[in-house]
Amino acid sequence: MIRKLACVSTFALGALLAGCVGGTGGNSSSENGEEGTISFIHWRGEDKAVFDELISKFEEENPSINVDMTIYPSEQYQSTAQTTLRDGSTGDVFTSFPGSQLEIINKAGLFEDLSDEAFIDQYEPQLIESGQADGKQLAVPLQLVFNQPVYNKGIFEELGLEPATNWEDFLALCETLKEAGYTPIAFPGSDIGPGQFMNPMMMNNAPNEDVFDQLMAGEASLTDDWWVETLAQFKELNDKGYLNKDALGTNHSAAISQVASEEAAMLATGSHAMASIKEMNPEIELGLLAPITTTEEEAKWEGIHTTTFMLAVNANSEKKEAAKKFVAFLSETENAEQYANETSQHVTVKDVEYDSEELTSTSEWIDRNTRFQPRFLIPNADVEKAVISSIQSVLGGKSPEEAAKEAQQIVEQNL
Amino acid sequence: MNFRKNKSLFLFLLPGLILYTIFFIVPTVNALIYSFTDWDGISPEFNVVGIENYVQLVTNDSIFLKAFVNNIKFMLFVLIFQTLFSLIFAMFLIKNTKTNIFLRALYFFPTILSSVSVAFIWTFIYDPNMGMLNSVLSTLNLDFLQQNWLGNENIAIYSIAVTQVWFHTGQMLIIFVAGLQAIPKDLYEVADMEGAGRWSRFRFVTWPMIAPSATIVMAYTTIQSFKAFDLIFAMTRGGPNYSTEILATLIYSTAFRSFEFGYASAQSVLFMIVIAVITVIQFRLLRASRVQE
Numbered sequence: 001m002i003r004k005l006a007c008v009s010t011f012a013l014g015a016l017l018a019g020c021v022g023g024t025g026g027n028s029s030s031e032n033g034e035e036g037t038i039s040f041i042h043w044r045g046e047d048k049a050v051f052d053e054l055i056s057k058f059e060e061e062n063p064s065i066n067v068d069m070t071i072y073p074s075e076q077y078q079s080t081a082q083t084t085l086r087d088g089s090t091g092d093v094f095t096s097f098p099g100s101q102l103e104i105i106n107k108a109g110l111f112e113d114l115s116d117e118a119f120i121d122q123y124e125p126q127l128i129e130s131g132q133a134d135g136k137q138l139a140v141p142l143q144l145v146f147n148q149p150v151y152n153k154g155i156f157e158e159l160g161l162e163p164a165t166n167w168e169d170f171l172a173l174c175e176t177l178k179e180a181g182y183t184p185i186a187f188p189g190s191d192i193g194p195g196q197f198m199n200p201m202m203m204n205n206a207p208n209e210d211v212f213d214q215l216m217a218g219e220a221s222l223t224d225d226w227w228v229e230t231l232a233q234f235k236e237l238n239d240k241g242y243l244n245k246d247a248l249g250t251n252h253s254a255a256i257s258q259v260a261s262e263e264a265a266m267l268a269t270g271s272h273a274m275a276s277i278k279e280m281n282p283e284i285e286l287g288l289l290a291p292i293t294t295t296e297e298e299a300k301w302e303g304i305h306t307t308t309f310m311l312a313v314n315a316n317s318e319k320k321e322a323a324k325k326f327v328a329f330l331s332e333t334e335n336a337e338q339y340a341n342e343t344s345q346h347v348t349v350k351d352v353e354y355d356s357e358e359l360t361s362t363s364e365w366i367d368r369n370t371r372f373q374p375r376f377l378i379p380n381a382d383v384e385k386a387v388i389s390s391i392q393s394v395l396g397g398k399s400p401e402e403a404a405k406e407a408q409q410i411v412e413q414n415l
Numbered sequence: 416m417n418f419r420k421n422k423s424l425f426l427f428l429l430p431g432l433i434l435y436t437i438f439f440i441v442p443t444v445n446a447l448i449y450s451f452t453d454w455d456g457i458s459p460e461f462n463v464v465g466i467e468n469y470v471q472l473v474t475n476d477s478i479f480l481k482a483f484v485n486n487i488k489f490m491l492f493v494l495i496f497q498t499l500f501s502l503i504f505a506m507f508l509i510k511n512t513k514t515n516i517f518l519r520a521l522y523f524f525p526t527i528l529s530s531v532s533v534a535f536i537w538t539f540i541y542d543p544n545m546g547m548l549n550s551v552l553s554t555l556n557l558d559f560l561q562q563n564w565l566g567n568e569n570i571a572i573y574s575i576a577v578t579q580v581w582f583h584t585g586q587m588l589i590i591f592v593a594g595l596q597a598i599p600k601d602l603y604e605v606a607d608m609e610g611a612g613r614w615s616r617f618r619f620v621t622w623p624m625i626a627p628s629a630t631i632v633m634a635y636t637t638i639q640s641f642k643a644f645d646l647i648f649a650m651t652r653g654g655p656n657y658s659t660e661i662l663a664t665l666i667y668s669t670a671f672r673s674f675e676f677g678y679a680s681a682q683s684v685l686f687m688i689v690i691a692v693i694t695v696i697q698f699r700l701l702r703a704s705r706v707q708e
Contacts, residue, residue, distance in 0.1 A: 075652075079671030082457050104674050108457040190566055190654065246543030248655045249566030254544060381673040382478070392655035396568045413475050 037066040038092040038322045041084065043077035044309065046275070050342040058329045065322045067093075085110045088316030092323040096139050096310045098130035099376035100384075105312075111138035112313040112320055119328040122336075127348035130307045130372065139310035140331065142339070144346040146288050146365050147270040147304040147373050148200040150277065153285040155182060155265045163289035165296045167233070174242040177265045185237065186255035186264035189247040193255070194391040195384075197268040199304040199373050200290040202230045207300040209371065212378045218415055222390065222408040223401070231390060231400035233293050238395050243268075248395055260284065270304075274358045275344035288362050303365060306373040307348055386410035443687075449680040456676035468681035479682065481657050482665040483689070485572050489661060490640035490693075492576040493583075497636050498629070500584045505591030506621075519592065522585035530582075534649030537578040541565050565651055568658035575650055575659055579643055587632045594628030595621070630701040634694050641690050662686045 040055075048071060055067045070090075072080070078097060082105055085091045096102050105111060114120060115137040120128070123140055131139035156162070159180055164170035174184035187193045206226035214220035222228075237243050244250055244264060256273055258264040260280035266289070267273055274286050290303040311330060313323040329335060336349035344356055346366065354360050378384040390407035394400050450468055454461035472479055504522060508515040525533065540547045541564035549561045564574040598621065606616050622629075644663035647653065653660035653668065660668075666686060670679035 079667075082674075086457070104455070104457060107455070190651065244544075246563040246566055248568075249541070249543040249563040251538075254542065381668070385668070385672075389654065389656040392568070396566075396655060409477055413471075413477065 036064045036319075036322065037068050038317075038319050038326060039090045040067050040069045040093045040326065041072065041077075041081065041091040042069075042095040042309070043072050043074040044095075044343075045071050045073070047339070047343050050339055053342075054330065054335055054338065057335070058326060061329070062322075062325060065325065067326060081105075082108060082110070085314050086316065088314055088318060091314050092317040092319050093326050094312055094314060096131075096312055097376070098141065098306065098308055098310060100379060100381060102131070102133065102139065102310065103379070106133050106138060110315050111136075112315045112317070112324075113138065114140065114313065114324075114327075117324060117328070119324075119331040122331040122333065122350060123348050124350055127307050130376075131310045131312075139312035140327070141307035141310040141348055142330065142336070143272075143307065143309040144348050144366065145270055145272050145306045145308060146346075146362065146370065147196050147306055148288055148290040149185065149197070149266045149268050150259065150271065150274055150286050151266045151289050152259065152262060152264075153287045155180075155262065156287075163287075165292055166299070167291070167293050167295070170291045170293075171236070171240070171242075174237070174240070178241060182262075183244045183258060183264035184242040185244070185266045185268050186250070186258040187243040187247040187268045188250050188252040188255040189243075189392060189395055190249055191251045193247070193250075193252070193268055194388045195375055196270055197234075198230070198388065198391055199375055201233060201293055202226065202374060203290070203301040203304060203371050204292060204294045204299045205230050205233075206374075209374070209377070212374060212383075215411060216379055216383065216415065222387065222404045222411060227387075227390075227407075228400045228404045230293070231394045231403055234391055235394045235400055243395075248392060256280070271362060272345065274362075278344065278358060286358050286361075288365055300369075301371040302368045303370040304373050305365070305370040306376060380414050382414050383411050446680040446683050449677050450684050452677040452680075453675075454677045454680075455674045456670060456679075457674065461677065464677065468678050469685070471678070472681055472685060478657060478660065478665060479662075482660045482662050485657075485659065486641055486661040489572055489576050489579070489643065490637055492573055493579050493640045493643075494633060494636050496576075497580045497584055497587055498632055500580065501587035501632065502591050502625075502629075504584065504588045505595055508588070509592060509595045519585075519588065522588055524585065525582050526586040528582075530645035531649050533578065533582050534646050537575075537581075538565065538650050541574055565659075566655060568655050571651060571655065571659045575643075575647055578650070579640065579646060582646070583636070583639060587636065590628050590632050591625065594625040598624040626701055630698060633697055633701065637693055637697060638690055641686070662689070 040051075048069075051069055055069060059066060078101060081091070081094065081096070081101070085094060085105070086108070096105055113136045117137075120137055120140065127144060128137065128140050131137060131141050151163070155177070159176055161173050161176060164173050177184040187197065208214075211220055211226065215222065220226075238247065244255070244258060252269060252273070255264070255267055255269070256276050257280065259267040260277045262281070262284070267277070271288060277284060277286060288303070290301075292299045311327045313320055313327060317323055330339070331349060333349055333351050336347045337352045337354075339345070340347045340352055340359065341355050344358055346354070346359060346363070354363060375384060375387075378387065386407040390403040393403035393406065398406075449461075451463055451465060452461045453464050453468075508519050508522075543549060543561075543563045543566060546564070548564065552558060552560050562570060565571050602620050602624070603616060606620050611619065641661070642663055643661065644667065647659050647661055647664050648667070651659040653664045662682065663686070666679050666682045669675050669682060
């Protein structure tokens with residue numbers, strides 16, 4: 001009885017809070033409850049148009065199956081998807097972030113094992129590892145994102161600049177941009193900036209990919225050189241005026257506008273923002289670079305990648321076969337190619353040909369020595385927040401040592 | 416009325432009681448039960464951990480303490496300015512003239528907006544680069560007053576508190592207008608005959624007579640301030656560097672980002688106790704200034 005009441009109250013609390021965070025679930029391509037209707041939930045509102053097209057195509061090919069797509073704001077999706085998936089009526093096909101969300105959903109037993117499905121072979125094996133756990137392929141990441149600065153190639157060419165290969169050159173590059181009247185880096189410090197830019201900033205200061213596991217095991221500390229140095233470099237960029245003014249009050253949309261209007265030369269987030277920049281300024285030529293925070297010889301990594309937007313089938317679904325058919329359909333080269341080109345996102349599916357200029361020009365990064373996004377390897381959300389807050393703290397004026405110490409205190413409270 | 420003889424009257428209480436039980440008592444009791452567990456909110460199993468969550472909260476959770484301090488700062492700012500402005504406006508708008516009725520409706524207007532809309536409007540106003548506030552200050556040659564309103568951790572909580580005051584002053588104004596209009600005019604006539612000045616009229620007639628309204632306004636404002644989740648979440652998500660984290664946003668984060676429902680339940684129970692204690696203290700203080708009914 002208590003368990004049932006708990007479920008009811010938890011659901012009510014979840015629904016209430018979901019309402020509080022704003023933005024109702026988005027849009028539906030068919031009515032709920034129809035026989036043969038599968039529910040597809042995800043967080044990418046910007047992909048609505050292409051998914052509408054793909055769903056229509058799928059429904060034509062599979063007349064007995066309808067797909068009901070619901071899009072949630074990503075923040076809401078991260079916090080409530082697990083609750084939504086529990087009874088199996090919503091999210092026959094769902095998407096997951098890698099890292100802690102995958103672990104939580106896996107712990108709740110909500111992933112259908114996809115290891116033996118034929119469509120797994122459609123993917124580049126090394127790019128779908130983030131969807132694996134306990135030796136099983138629980139989900140297939142569709143998107144390949146590079147979480148490193150986007151830069152305006154035109155401005156760089158005009159000033160005779162090339163992406164830097166060490167920290168001194170990166171600072172010199174920023175100085176040249178500043179002297180030429182550009183904001184070197186648009187940094188959305190009020191929302192996703194710190195969580196995105198920390199990845200390339202720390203990748204070579206802590207080249208060991210297990211560093212956050214070591215942190216949680218008490219074997220590493222945020223007060224160690226790798227993090228204090230990263231914070232000091234953030235501070236240096238800010239103090240020298242290489243980040244936009246009032247960076248901590250700037251959100252991602254405003255930062256994108258600064259780059260699209262060619263007021264800023266770099267955007268400190270990632271390739272996922274390129275489509276939005278191009279939409280605002282179709283003439284702009286964009287590329288990707290990563291700040292190398294060490295000497296060229298010491299640098300182990302060239303950039304950061306994340307394989308995300310992981311397609312999965314709900315283990316509690318009553319329409320698993322139909323759900324798998326839809327995932328298989330999205331995994332087909334032709335459909336993945338349509339998705340990639342219309343959303344300006346790289347995908348993890350094999351043999352996809354990119355036709356947009358920004359995708360072809362950044363495809364070289366697929367073969368470069370990039371590291372999986374370290375932030376997603378922080379297993380504890382409180383620790384992740386502490387790490388991000390320490391960046392905001394130094395940009396707010398605290399010393400790197402002090403900010404690192406405060407963050408480490410929170411880490412220790414969560415060990 | 417003798418309820419023993421009219422037992423059927425109890426049936427009229429039943430619908431409300433059932434709803435209250437389902438939507439308040441059961442979740443509250445559940446929160447209390449789960450506060451003694453390590454439940455993650457998803458898994459079917461959990462362990463009973465006794466008072467461990469409470470011990471951790473009180474002795475080893477610097478963010479909870481920070482959120483509590485932020486909440487107190489936010490509450491005090493809103494309580495003082497919202498009560499003050501709503502009372503002042505109410506005193507100016509007490510008469511039912513057409514202009515006053517229009518102005519009351521105008522001041523009440525923000526209350527009917529959704530929190531997310533208000534957050535969106537004020538985020539734009541506060542934007543450091545293209546926001547209205549800094550632009551106006553620049554136009555007035557007051558550039559030295561320009562701030563990074565939501566990005567500076569020293570002032571962000573007060574910036575949101577200003578938004579909260581703007582959002583709800585009209586609502587409290589209506590309560591004060593009702594209270595002021597209920598004061599018998601002869602009390603002021605007596606005060607005039609006694610030679611009371613403006614301050615004395617307010618101090619010895621108006622304030623004691625509107626103390627019940629003030630009690631409602633202040634209690635409601637306090638509770639509202641502690642629960643200003645939506646506004647803060649939409650404007651800053653508790654940042655930068657936890658400077659706008661309040662207890663409600665922290666509980667959300669613990670429950671739905673860290674998936675520590677047991678610990679979040681313990682935070683909720685302490686949160687409820689804090690609000691209850693502060694509200695009781697307020698009622699007692701304000702009762703002292705009330706006219707004996």
